Amino acid sequence: MAQSVPYPVVRISPLGYLLMALRLLLMLVLLIVCVPLHYLWKLLGLDRMWPRMFLTGVGFAAGLNLSKKGKRVPGALLLSNHVSWMDILALSHAANSAYVAHDGLAQFGLLKWLCEMNETIFVARHRRTSVGEQTDAIRAALDHGGTLTLFPEGTTSDGTDLLPFKSSLLGALEPLPEGATVQPVLLAYEDVPHVSWVGDEPGLDNFKRILARLKPVRLTVHFLPPLSGDELKNRKTMTAAAQEAIHEAML
Template identity: 55%
Template sequence: MPVSADPAAIAQPTVPRLPALSWARVVIRLSAMVGWLLMCVPTYYAARLLRLPIHVPRMFLAGIGRIAGARIATKGSPAPAPVALIANHVSWLDIPALARARGAAFIAHDGLSAHPVLRWLCEMNGTTFIARHDRAGVAGQVDQMRAALATHPVVTLFPEGTTSDGRGLLPFKSSLLSALDPAPAGTTIQPVLLNYGPGSAEVAWVGTEHGVHNFLKILGRAGRLPIVVHYLPPLEGSSLASRKAMTAAAQAALGAALAR
């Protein structure tokens, strides 16, 4: 599910109309996901109990993406941690892709926190929930995001605020970059393009499509889905002068890369 999706879209489940063969793929992939979850959860808690480095959430998300058909490739040079990634947002597969490529934690809309299972899974990966529409609580949200940046070496923000069709960008919201103004000492800010190529229109979650419908539609599709995680040059100089400068620079960089 997109981390910044409208919670109302998640709260009203529906059953999509899919061909019989697509439903067979859904059953197979969903069963594999449940089995993978049952394998990862005990490992996660065992690592916590033994106070070992916990890489299970990254492994779990990477496995979920692979089961769904995603095949992740990278392009460009990832900046060394600590780094804040500014990414475009196309699908819930963005999360497994970035977790697989960089082990990223995420800034998510707090609508997801109302769903116990989703909240539990998100918190395992260090997700920070913010109330995107609560303007009165902006200061607290900034503190939350700064705490996430201090705790996790790689954090991802989706400044579009919701998912696009993957062929263009929605206007970036500079308020979502408030925690980076100024950026914590030593933190690099790097735009990263999630490129689904010709498959973007097929998997993107846009408009009034229900979240469950999108999830099942992706599980029911045939073949593999290539996703390129393209690291762009980190922001520097005047691009870091303010959150609005960062927003404009990141959107311009991502837009130019997407146009290519």
């Protein structure tokens, strides 16, 4: 999370605090129900559906109102713009997606635990000795038909425009695995100034003001046409093509 821009300072009303408490209670119930079922499914060798169910439920509890446009390609690598922590909830529901994330998230025990249940692949670009393992993990996930999402901006934007996409984040996909599909995705929030996580806003403050909203968080997930031809030549062409496609869809 970056960008040195102002963020909305919202005074939470008593009703907002009550709504926040109810939403947190619902999220806790979801966690209590989904975690044991996840480990049971894992023990039985069944599909790991419960982490996605949990994230979908958290999105519902947080007031996320989701609609979809375009056709999603199952098992694709999704390249998406990044606006809020709610992006994770949205794409877990809309695309049944796992994620490629920076290993900084793994420093937080609870967050790491939740991410690992959802089959998050942590990457550490500064540790050259682990690049091969990270590449293998991403390729294995794609080979087994899993959908992965990567946020090429590397941080959250204000949602009105894109930050430069970083081609280095796609290093594990060069060369692209045979048969792999790369699909750009635009996350378009209706009330983006009051949803985006930018500036110096602490994460907890952003979380609280989203949960205290009386209005739903309306989001349209646009699945754009997959990249093809020369666009897939290397990580730089993939990055440039995805950024152009998402930028055009924002206009």
